[in-house]
Amino acid sequence: MTLKTEPFVVNVGPQHPSTHGVFRLRLTLDGEKIIDADMVMGYLHRSMEKLAEERTYTQNIPFTDRTDYLAAMTGNLAYVIAVENLAGVEPPERAQWLRTIMSELQRFASHSMAIGIFANDCGAWQTPVMHMFRDREKILDLFEMACGARLTTNYMRIGGVSRDIPPEFMPTATKLLKDLPKRLDEYENLLLENEIIVARSRGVGVLTAEQAMAHSVSGPMLRASGVAWDIRKADPYAAYDKLDFDIAVGTHGDVYDRFVVRVAEMRQSLHILEQALEMMPEGPVNAMQPTATVQPAWSAPTGPLAIRPPEGEAYARIESPRGELGFYLISDGGPAPFRFHIRSPSFINLTPLALMTVGSTVADAIVILGSVDIVVGEVDR
């Protein structure tokens, strides 16, 4: 006798702790097996791109904090580089280094969050993530010291950064850098060889290099599939061309490799930070400051808050913790962008989700989603 079965639809989210925000995953199940996965997005849509068309170029900077709220520094950075390309400004040397330092601190903070939450998804409820939070807090303290805010930093400015770091920043950062490798060892002890984590993530959610490239996946996800592609090397910005670091690559493209790649990237971030703190020159931090040696290319009698870049378009991309973050701007010569588009890595990295989840079980779907490391604010914008 055969039992009559029919597919069953399960909604994961929009209010579900494992969807990392308001994101809905509609799974069609045959028993425990997933036969179809459907993503429903837009619950956190805030119309960032349209809002930006109403605001001046500088007024838009705080909005870029709020797309990827776990990596505000890199969000700021990609946007200001796009505006600088549009307006033809060259930020001073020290600003470039400050940008690099802040980006790497942000990468460490964001990745520690990513692996902590990933452990959460694997069932290690809240304990590992608290270890990571402790160190992330220290980095956020540094941000607060430099710019006053922990999460929504609004630190980068067109032509540099908003202000120089305070004198106490360097000693604190150097001390933290001595500390963090030990912390990283601790994370590795806790999670990297942990049999439960390995069993939950080895061979799960495999994305081959071809599939990853076909879906324009970027960041740690692409590198976990074995493609050594990193904007910091491929198209250097800020001061990355002067630094020595390796691209962490995986081999299998499974969930475990994504996790390992993130941990390896955190090590590289520390390596970069060590060099950057040492190599950073003195000097002005903003091309718009009266003391700056580099004069802005445009004349702005009412200050840079009202800059009007010449007509044209510009695209800037950086390696954000989640992947290739790009800003595409069109200027019609006015004080606000005519078109403002964000190429958000979270959104594009999600596209092969169905490919990764179909065929696996429900519990795996949660781990796979966790390994993509999405920030829903950036998915929906």
Add this chain to the structure above:
Amino acid sequence: MLGMVKAIGTTLRAAFRKPVTVQYPTEKKDLPHRSRGFPVLLWDFEKTEPFCTGCQVCARYCPVDCITVTMKDNPKFAEGKSKRKKIVDKFYLDYARCMRCDICVEVCNFDAIVMNNTWEGVELSRYDRQDLVMDLPELLRQSRTGDLEDPFREPMGVAHSGWAPKAGEEDEQAAQAAQPAAAAGEAAKEGGEG
């Protein structure tokens, strides 16, 4: 099995560490000097009036339009007690809408507005959203009573006029700064009428 043992070892070691957390409402961490709470206005003790001239630059540049400000002729100027021709009349700042982005502080030419760097600048709970719309006396209160001991004032990088208070020179510089203020105020007013 080895991985598990390592993990348990880490967990055990963590049990003997000193906690890094503080018991928040009773115990508070020191905020850095640059900490960005909600913006407040500064009080000029010399002239016993606000620094703010009501020039509306902050209102214009606030990305979320949460500032409303009007200006009036300064009665103290007529009496010769102050060099500020114009002074703020009404100032409303909607804390429920403000996103603490620092832009108003950076554009203010008179260093009249700062981000509150005390705990009071972030501990704001109200029963009614309406109560979060702060008016001029409320915005000046902390600076006036001296609760805002050491606000972070700096010639900001981007849009700032470059004025920096130096020891002993503050008064003079403020007075000089008040001149273009009046002009800007006039312009803003004309613009408003036109």
